[in-house]
Amino acid sequence: MKIGLYGYENAGSTTLFNAITGFNIPTGFSGDRQQTHLGTVKVPDPRLDVLTGLYNPKRTIHAELVFTDFPAASREKKALSNIQEAKSMDLLVLLVGAFSSDGQKPDPVGELENLLTEMVIVDLEHVSKYLEKQRKLPASAAGKDPRLVALVERLLPHLENGLPLRSFGLTSEEETALRGFSFLTLKPALAAINVDETRLSEKPDEAMDRLAEHHRVRPFLLSARVEEEIGRLAPEDQELFLADLGLTEKLSGRLLRAAYDLANLMCFFTVGPDEVRAWTIEKNTPAKQAAGVIHSDLEKGFIRAEVFTYDDIVEVKGNEAELKKRGKVRLEGKDYIVRDGDILHVRFNV
Ligand SMILES: Nc1nc2c(ncn2[C@@H]2O[C@H](COP(=O)(O)OP(=O)(O)O)[C@@H](O)[C@H]2O)c(=O)[nH]1
Ligand SMILES: [Mg+2]
Incomplete structure (x- = not known):
């Protein structure tokens, strides 16, 4: 899944990119403003940690999202650079600046409308x-x-x-x-409103809400700079800082969850002694296509999938033989609609 960040100069898109990816790209006028930045983010999922504890695999692989920070658009020309590349993105984050800076009055609604x-x-x-x-x-x-x-x-x-x-x-x-x-x-899009940290718990104002509703995009309040700073702290301190701001979770987690929800995405898992892994699919994906996300051979040669749920395997502490005995391992065909938290063993033949 690919997420593209778009916005006007100084809206804070590179700062937001740093906050999410943990990178340290120079921002503002110290940065190269024509550069496109790419970063991969692991999707946090507590279920994956529990499964890792049960299977003790050689490696654990999170679902990943790729963020692209496109060069900021010039305010005079209005034009967005690299807008054609937005076509290859699965979700767009349209960032507008609503924070106060040097007495300049921000115009987030006008920016978003443009x-x-x-x-x-x-x-x-x-x-x-x-x-x-x-x-x-x-x-x-x-x-x-x-x-x-x-x-x-x-x-x-x-x-x-x-x-x-x-x-x-x-x-x-x-x-x-x-x-x-x-x-x-037609792409799912978040209207990301970069506010001062004191306004994080506020709601977007009415004009913003109306515009977002009109264009069917979802407003999302964030404070890029403070989140960038939090990201540089030790994990213990991060929680304290977040709590001070009235938040329970870092920006990357909140943003990724909003993205999954908006793009109608979910995760299923594969497990074993070598690897425990989360995979991202759209909701309502049949088993055969879901297998194709793992490998095209699994889709081509798909026979059946052994399926059990996350909750059931946790209940038997990872003992699949016990799960079978209890009749909780199902054999599903190609049209089975995979559900969030399903664990799949795909049987295939190529
Ligand atoms: N006060 C404040 N400044 C910010 C915030 N986000 C970004 N900035 C500043 O705005 C300037 C432009 O940020 P940058 O991320 O490079 O913007 P871009 O042009 O959209 O990529 C930098 O000096 C940032 O430090 C914020 O949330 N609050
Ligand atoms: Mg930038």
Whole structure:
């Protein structure tokens, strides 16, 4: 899963990136503002720690997310650099500055509106170009898909009205048909509002809420600088600091959970003496596709999956033989919908 950070200069995107990844990239004008930064973050999951205790494996592998901090957009030009790369992201974090700095009045609502509008324009241009190309093709042209063209035609007025495709009301079949376009305004997005730490427990104001609702993005309050500082403390001190701010968890944990929720993601596990590992899939994924996340051979040669739940294996302290005796190990076929916390042994043949 790939998460892209976008925002205007000085909104604090590189500071946020440092807070999440633990990196120490120079921020503000001391940094190289044209550089793109990439960082991998382990998804914390207490269940994985418990399973590690039960199986005592050679290695434990967390689910991982990759964060990309794109160069900040220039306020004068408005344009977002690398906006085309947003198409390959699974989730967007649109960061706006709401903290006070040198007497300058922040304008988080205006910033967010610009970012969101920019994304509508990218999709609108994509749709217009596609339709223009299709119109020029003879009816008999290979690969012509009149149903897809008709669907895309229906999207045009919606985008022309400045609305995101998230609010179009697409059916899941239509969404699948449109996947190849990678529309930006269909991607799950967090509106990350970078506030002073004293305002962390406040709610986003009404104008912000209205805008976020209009574009179907989820507001998320954070304080990048203070979280960056907390990240540099010893773990014991981190908890104290967080508690002082009225928080129970570091930014990376909160943000990752919001991302999983918004993108409709969940984890299943594989276990054994070599490796205990968490895997990320979308909710409602059938067993065969879930196996494909582990390895394409497991999907191709999928026969069945032995499935048991995290809670059940914890109850028998990792004793799978005992679990079988109790009839708690199921044999599931390719269409079984994998659930959060399921543990899978995939049987396959290639
Ligand atoms: N007061 C305050 N300053 C911040 C905060 N986040 C970032 N900054 C400062 O804003 C400047 C720009 O930050 P940077 O992360 O480089 O912004 P970017 O241009 O969006 O990547 C730096 O001087 C940061 O220290 C914050 O939450 N509070
Ligand atoms: Mg930056």
